[in-house]
Structures are given as C-alpha cells and as structure tokens.
Amino acid sequence: MKPDTSSDPHTGLAVLKAFLSERSPLGPLRVMAERVGRFFQVPLPGFKPYIVYGPEAARKVLVTERDKFLWRNHDPVTDLLDHGVLVTDGEEHDRYRKLMEPALHPGQLPAYAGLMLRQTDRVTATWQDGQTVDMLVEGRKIALLIVMEALFSVDAWDDLPRIWTPILKAIDYISPGAWILWRKIPRPGYKKHLKALDAYLYEIIAKRRAAITNHQLPITDLLQHLLDAGLPDERIRDQMLTMLIAGHDTSTALLAWVFALLGQHPEIHARLVRELDESEADSRPRLLDEVIKETLRLYPPIHIGNRIAAEEVTFGEGETIPVGARMFYSIYLTQRDPSIWEDADQFCPERFAHGRKTPPSSYIPFGGGPRACIGAAFGQAEARIVIARLLQAFDFEPIHPEKIYPHMGATLEPRPGVFMKISRRQSSNHKSQI
Template identity: 30%
Template sequence: MTPATSPVRVPLVTRPMGIWASLQTSRRNVLGIIPEIATRQPMVSGRTGKRWHMVMDPEAIRRMLLEQLDIYPKSLVTKNLLRPAIGDSLFIAEGAHWRWQRRAAAPVFSHRNVMNLGPVMTAAAERSCERIAAAGPRAIDMAADMVRTTFDVIADVTFSGDGSFDAGAVHNAINDYIGEAGKISLFDILGFPDWVPRPGRIMSGGAVNQMKRIADQAVEARRARGPQGVPDLLDLLLDGEDPETERRMNTAELRDNLLTFIVAGHETTALSLGWALYLCAFDQQVQDRARTQAQEVLQGRAATAGDIEHLPLIRQIIDEALRLYPPAGIISRTAMAEDTLCGREVHKRDTVMIPIYALHRNHLLWDDPDAFRPERFADRKAIPRYAFLPFGDGPRICIGASFAIQEAVIVLATLLSRFRFTPVAGRDPDPVMILTLRPEGGVWLEAEPMTPATSGAMASPT
C-alpha cells in the first residue's frame, strides 16, 4: 500500500443534497454536508428546507463576529441543542445577559491565574507518560489517553480534587445527552419552530437534571466552606463580580458555567492533542524536529507553563492541528436582520454558517491546504486574522483559549521529549463531527521510549 501523502480528511459533498440525504449525512458526520466548492469560494448559498449560507471570506466573517455581532447571534439550533445541558451560560447567552457574565468571568482566565494552574497540567502530563510507559510495546489509543489527561486537569483545576463533586459522572451525563440530542433533527433542517419538541432531547433529559442537582450541591458546599490553598476555578467564579454592576453569579449561573468549562475545557484540548499526535506520527521529520526542541528545553523534566515561550515548534504543531481538525468544525448563526455579505443578500432568519473546517482548508487563503505544515505559523502576522478561527474571534472568542493552548503545549512537549510515536497500519482515525470533530476509531499509535542518552527522560525537574 502506498503511504498517504496528506493526513486524513473529510470527503466533502460534490453535488447538491435534498432534505433526506442532508439529514442522513449530518447525523453521521455534520461536516459531510459541506460542499467541496466551499474550499474554493468565499461564500456558498443554498436551500435545504430553509435558506442557508456558508461564509469563508475573512472580511465577511469579521463583519459577522465583530462589527455586526447583534445581527448574527448563535443559531436557534445551537441554543436548542445545548440549553438543556448548560442553561444560559456564557456559551449560550446573548446581549446584556452574556456581557455581564463575560465581565464577571474574564478575570478567572487572566494570564496570572492560568499560569498558576500550570503545575496541575505538568502533573497530568507526567501521569500520561507513566501510563504510556506501563503499557509496554503494544499500541495505545492516544485519543483516549488525552481525554483522560485533560479531564484530570479540568477536574483538579475546577474542584481541587476535594471529592465534593463527581466530575466524571457529570462528563458522562453530558456526553450521553450530546450523543442523542446533539444529532441534528429533521425538524431542525425543515426549520420547524423552537417550541416543537425534538425527541432525542426529551429522552436524554433525566441524566442531565440529576447532574445539575449534584452540581448545585457542590457549589453550595464550596460557598459555605470557602477557598483552601491556591484558588481553583470554582473559587475564582464564586469571587467573580461584574465590575460595572457588582453583580455576582447565583448558584444556577455558577453551575451552568462550570458545566460548560468542564466539558469544553477538556474536550477541545483533548481533541487538539489527539490530532497533533496523529500528525506527528504521520510526519516523522516534524516529530523529530519537535522532539529535539523539547529535549533541549526540558532536559528530561516535564514541561511547565514557563517553558512555552521556548517551544515555538510545539505551539506551531498545535496550531496546525487546530487548523486541519478544528474542534468546532462549523459554527452557526441566525441572521436577525437584512444584510449583505460578499455582495450577496442575506435575509432575516437565514441560517449563516462559518464552516471552519472549509475555511481552514480554503485554497484562496492557504497554500496546499490539506498538507500538514506547522511552519505556516512561524509568522502569525502573515495569516489573516479571520482565516484561522479555532476558538472563534471577536468579543465572543473562547474565554479559555489561553488555558487550552498552555495545557496542549505542556502535554505535547512532555510526550514528544520522552517517546517516539509511530502509526499503526490500517488504523487511521476517521474525522467525524457530531458536536465536535473527533477521531472516530481512536488515534492508535506505538510509543517507543527514548533512551536517557538521547532524551534525558525521567530526570528530576530543575
């Protein structure tokens, strides 16, 4: 078998699909509804039950996410899908309700607070190395291990491991909900009103309600107990206050935002790391260069937050993984007024999508867009700002972006400094998006420990 020249990609549709074909395709892989032409055009429009547009032009995207934010709120489909699980948290809320929550939560993710959480990330990277070493020579699903690693981090930084909250049960409940409710309903494609129930979201609500009750109890227990030691995310949120109104989050608001951070705060980072490891195994030359850099900086110890500025290639690999496999492959908006994008009329209530997967592979914006080339990010100023959107942009850019990048660089640098990862024949992952772009089938790699003579592995931190 001839080795692939490019990493795995989603086969995009080359001819129009009707409602039934669109439903079947989207329930298996949402990205399958993106037309191939979207990787070669600034904007594509059509009608599948209701009128829609896909926008890949950076200036038009800037208008949607920055200049005319109120015209393009999150789509009704997105809100209906997620609100039962995470309420009117930062991810869902709009207008004044979103603005005050954002002002209250922003200090939680300040540079200092994120740096203070670095030791938790370093410790999780060490535990991942121990699991990989203990597995011996057999292949390992690194996607699954990265989920465990990043979940260790979010559980520790959210609740300081105090045992007051079963974070694993919360994660499983939300995953179960998304597994059923997250699949696009035929009602969504046909544009049925919001009040028409979506069956999957009704059937999966019981576990979510139980999860919310547990989370409420944990918030109230912490409110009564107060912080102990270095403040964790819950302490910081409890202390958070809108500087304009002096408003603080009540228990329900704290709970909804915590649930959002727990899921989003580890899912997206785990996916980025899983795909980054797949890409490093795909291109051994890039992996070797990255390992050399990591070993020179780390000298056998695990990476820390203070090392990140000295690991530019590791960061470039993370960015390129986010370009090729963005966790949120499509973001959807509902136009609330008449507008014009790329010279084309957009009508009120039209669905306007930014297919980030197609944007990141658009031939008008990227050279050889399907190729794995981390050096694209050596000069970030050369990349149009709204051509690369792994965390969104504008006022609603992901509040935890710096947290995610710090964690991903710490973990990837530590792993590459200690192991050589090689692919398992016939076990390539399949990029499939339901709510996030996951490597279906796992990322199965063989991990060869680097000897102390070449890596200085397992040396004590300095």
C-alpha cells in the first residue's frame, strides 16, 4: 500500500492554488492525481468520496466488478429522475434499458438524419449575417429539438419559450453545488420550474394515449415502446426526462466544445471546412470524425461516473473502498493520463487518424460495459451531421476563444460560452454525413 499523501499540507496548498487559478475542481483533481496516483480520497470536510481513474479501474467499475456498485444514490439526480434508467439498478434498470434500446439502435440512425438536418436549419434560419451567436445556446436549441422529435415525435419549436427555463433549471438542480457538502441545504427557486417540466411531459403522454385510443398514427418511437410495455405515466415521465436531459445536455456540450476548439485552432478549422467542401455526398469525412473523438477525449461531457459501493472493492495496490462509500471514476483523468496519451493536454485530432488504437478502457467518453451510454451511436451521428451542416452553411469567426474554460455543471461546459461571429457562405455545399 502506498503512503497517503492526500492530507499532506503541500498537496493541500497545490490543490487550493489549482482551484483558484483554474476556477474549477478539475485543476485540483489533476493535482491529486499527479501527487497521489490513480486512487485518492477528496479531502473536503463532509465530502470524502473516493476517486479512481485509469484503464484498470475503469474496467473494474464498468465491467469486471460492476455488480459491486450501485447507480442509485441519495442525491438530486436521483430525486429528479426518480426511477429513470440512469438511476436504477438490477432488474428494474435492465427492463427500462431493453425497452429503450431499439429506438437508439445504430440501425435506426439513417431514419433520424433528415430530422437532424431539418432542426439544425430551423435554428440557423434565425441567424443574421454578422451576428454573434453563442454556440452553447444555439447547440442546446438544436440538440433539444432533435431529441424531442427523434424519441417522442414532438416538434418542440413552438414549445421552446415554455420549456427553456424549466430545462435549464432542471440541469442546474442536478449540477454540483453547496448541496454536496450540506445535503439538506434549502434549495429555493426550482419547484415551480420542475413542475412545469413535468406538466409538459405529462401532456405529451396524455396526447399520445388519446391518439392511440382514436386509432391515429402508427408511431414506433421510444415513447411508444414505453406505452406499449404498459408502464404507468409516472415511470414513463421518468424515462422521458432522463432521455431529454441525458440526451441533449451532453450533445450540447460536445457541439459547443467542438466549436470552442476549432476557434482556438484556426488551422484545423480551415482544414476541416476544406475537407467537408471536397467530400463526396454521403461519405464519412475522416477529419470530422477525428475532431469529434479528440474533443470527447479532452472535454468529455460526462467527465465522471458516480457510484455507491454495495460491497467492499479493492483497487490498485490494495486500496479499499468500504461498503456504502461514494466513488467516482474519472473519465477526464483517464483520458488525460500522460502515461497513456502523448501530449495529453494538447488538441491533436490526428492521434485518432487511421483508426490508431490506445489501450482498452483508456478512451471512455461513453463509459463502458453493459451500462455504457445508450445514446452513444445517436450522439456521434448527431454531432457529425450537425457540425458538417453548420460548417458547410456558415463561416464562423471566434470571439475571444482564449477566454473559454471548462465549467463543471451537470456536464463539462465551455464557459462563459462559445461566441462566434457568423456569416452565411455564398456557395454552401450541403451533404449528409451520417
């Protein structure tokens, strides 16, 4: 067993410095990883979760010893999603997951390409030449419209003003905050908005039930699979809210980070636009794939996986997590581990060229094992289609890309936003990139 340096005052000072200079807990996590290793405990009063990272730990948590961990927790995520697939375990989880998998199967993706393009164009039709847009906001609109139409057959364009604030509030509700240290801290300002979001989802369910009674529309979307299985409205609401949040906040972060990184790397931006312009219709541009993969490596939208140990688990050199303890496996630290990745902090899409491989479980932006992201194929196809469409239709000029930093919300988000001055290209060259 290695000596525990996590409570050493020098480490404490370095952690504090990193926090102040980076304005995010990611810096302190990196300091702890550098000084203590792939297994450490966060040294905060009242909050001492274990953090593990690296391929061996990821394999253990996601595959070989996954049954020793619970996803269900005592936190705002579980409070909000109730019995959503993300926060249930065992047979209950497997049942929901099986019901929803067909709608997100890779074979379904071509059926979604048209709506992904249409909803992207819908949002950009409001853009004016010379306007500065925030890609974090515009990406969210696009991702929301896509998930609502693909999974629930709802065109949410006219609903955006009604659901925008409730959705942002729901995301804020589950983001890290003072509740981590003081679980019972009062949290005013959410109830009204969370109720409004529920009311919206229950309306969609009721409308669909009415349509079935009236023998209208042979729909086979995700919502229909849940209804056909005979789930009560409350459990359908849980799955819808889970898919709505997990299925759009992640894609929003990915889209925004791609534009942030392109803004910071003009040469790669120019090469990507050239590649898209020159590619054949329906081909799969290589650099676009590599840019998306590298963005997911540096800024994984879900940067950490949250678990409770249901049994004692031993890691590395005999370090043990006791029953009932909270544990996080860090996707962020695994994907920036300098012993695995050359120039680990550099944006270098070429590292994924020619299908170049890294050790198993060292690249895990979608988690892994039986509970890997259910929307991984959907999310990647969406990113390819939306980014290609945007770069083919518009020129993007970044505004202060050097000021962007990662913020740990429900996802890892580029703050204060990704501001781009846009202008419509003269000869836009539209092709599908599924």
